[in-house]
Amino acid sequence: MTLVSALYAGIEAGGTKFNCVVGTDPFTILARERFATTTPSETLGRVKDFFLSQASEHGEFAGIGIGCFGPLDLNPGSNTYGYITATPKPHWSQTDIAGFFSSALDVPVSFDTDVNCAALGEYHCGAARGRPNFVYVTVGTGIGAGVFVDGKPLNGIAHTEFGHILVPRDPGDTFKGHCPFHTDCLSALACGPAIEARWGCKGHELPENHEAWDLQAHYLAIMCVNITLSYSPEIIILGGGVMDQAHLFPKIRRRFVELMNGYMIPDINPSDYIVPTGLQGASGEVGAMVMAVGG
Numbered sequence: 001m002t003l004v005s006a007l008y009a010g011i012e013a014g015g016t017k018f019n020c021v022v023g024t025d026p027f028t029i030l031a032r033e034r035f036a037t038t039t040p041s042e043t044l045g046r047v048k049d050f051f052l053s054q055a056s057e058h059g060e061f062a063g064i065g066i067g068c069f070g071p072l073d074l075n076p077g078s079n080t081y082g083y084i085t086a087t088p089k090p091h092w093s094q095t096d097i098a099g100f101f102s103s104a105l106d107v108p109v110s111f112d113t114d115v116n117c118a119a120l121g122e123y124h125c126g127a128a129r130g131r132p133n134f135v136y137v138t139v140g141t142g143i144g145a146g147v148f149v150d151g152k153p154l155n156g157i158a159h160t161e162f163g164h165i166l167v168p169r170d171p172g173d174t175f176k177g178h179c180p181f182h183t184d185c186l187s188a189l190a191c192g193p194a195i196e197a198r199w200g201c202k203g204h205e206l207p208e209n210h211e212a213w214d215l216q217a218h219y220l221a222i223m224c225v226n227i228t229l230s231y232s233p234e235i236i237i238l239g240g241g242v243m244d245q246a247h248l249f250p251k252i253r254r255r256f257v258e259l260m261n262g263y264m265i266p267d268i269n270p271s272d273y274i275v276p277t278g279l280q281g282a283s284g285e286v287g288a289m290v291m292a293v294g295g
């Protein structure tokens with residue numbers, strides 16, 4: 001057994017996999033492991049066993065940070081605080097995530113959405129460093145945004161669901177949409193599976209000069225306009241699988257400037273304002289460890 005001064009656990013809990021890390025701070029990771037998201041009893045059981053074996057090797061945990069797919073109950077006064085609520089992910093609705101790890105490891109749990117968690121990582125040591133008012137968006141299986149005000153996520157009655165804002169549909173766009181709730185929300189029109197359903201192949205298979213990307217940039221530029229007008233952030237960070245298409249950034253910035261049409265913030269340089277993540281795939285892991293250490 002190698003005892004360390006204080007041991008922390010982090011989980012990036014996604015609909016596909018749970019990424020688990022153990023370390024003494026966000027930059028000193030002693031172990032990491034991934035577990036497929038199957039059923040709650042199976043996945044949570046495996047994660048628990050992993051952490052308990054790490055504790056027997058390194059000593060007791062002082063805290064755990066969890067960034068989780070949602071929707072979540074984040075109201076501390078609620079009986080179901082720390083639960084995944086009504087999720088379309090089979091088996092996972094009404095699952096008590098925070099309570100499970102609080103009892104399993106007997107530690108304080110810091111719990112938030114996967115998006116807010118990744119945003120926190122970006123704030124701590126990524127593209128939002130030194131900019132406490134920012135918005136981080138992931139464009140992947142869904143679209144989600146973490147809105148940070150004074151360095152803290154904006155969680156009011158619930159976490160924000162910016163991916164479901166209603167957007168004006170492009171007049172030539174007859175795609176039926178890919179959201180079970182809305183035909184014309186941002187996710188319906190522009191998430192990764194929407195690209196696949198609209199064009200008949202996965203996003204990464206489409207060539208850079210395909211018309212798909214102009215339409216994609218148009219919808220994401222509308223999103224950036226609405227974020228800018230709603231929150232006036234210092235920076236907008238775009239992450240998630242779809243944003244691996246780096247050529248989207250200049251297209252989005254150009255369309256953003258056109259749609260703003262000279263209104264507001266004349267001095268911003270779009271290249272410094274709409275940016276990729278600073279931590280690439282590690283934002284969630286770093287964010288979960290920051291949450292764990294910060295309690």
Ligand code: ADP
Pocket residue numbers: 014015016138139140141142191192193196202203204205239240241242243244245
């Ligand atoms: P998740 O949303 O599960 O966290 P991702 O952020 O990787 O995972 O998002 C997955 C979605 O992004 C899928 O719809 C996938 O087709 C799309 N995607 C992943 N990589 C790329 C890429 N390089 N180009 C375009 N789309 C991509």
Ligand code: ZN
Pocket residue numbers: 163164179180181182185186187188
């Ligand atoms: Zn929707």
